[in-house]
Amino acid sequence: MTSVMNRLRFLCVLALGALTMPLVGEAQQAGKVYRIGVLSPGTAPPGPLEALRQGLHELGYDRIG
Secondary structure, X not given: OHHHHHHHHHHHHHHHHXXXXXXXXXXXXXXXXXXXXXXXXXXXXXXXXXXXXHHHHHOOOOOOO
16 A cells, blocks of 8 residues: 555656646746937937937936947
């Protein structure tokens, strides 16, 4: 009877482990990454571009790269 109980206990632990694995494996989803590009013919003048960067910084958008 002991071997039947051990087998039953093993199967229960195995089943519970299989049921909880999907909960452990889920990661938090990354937030949306917004990108802003600036197109200009030739070299962009530094004044308006710096004003855009400063305004975005004041709104909480940090420059990356």
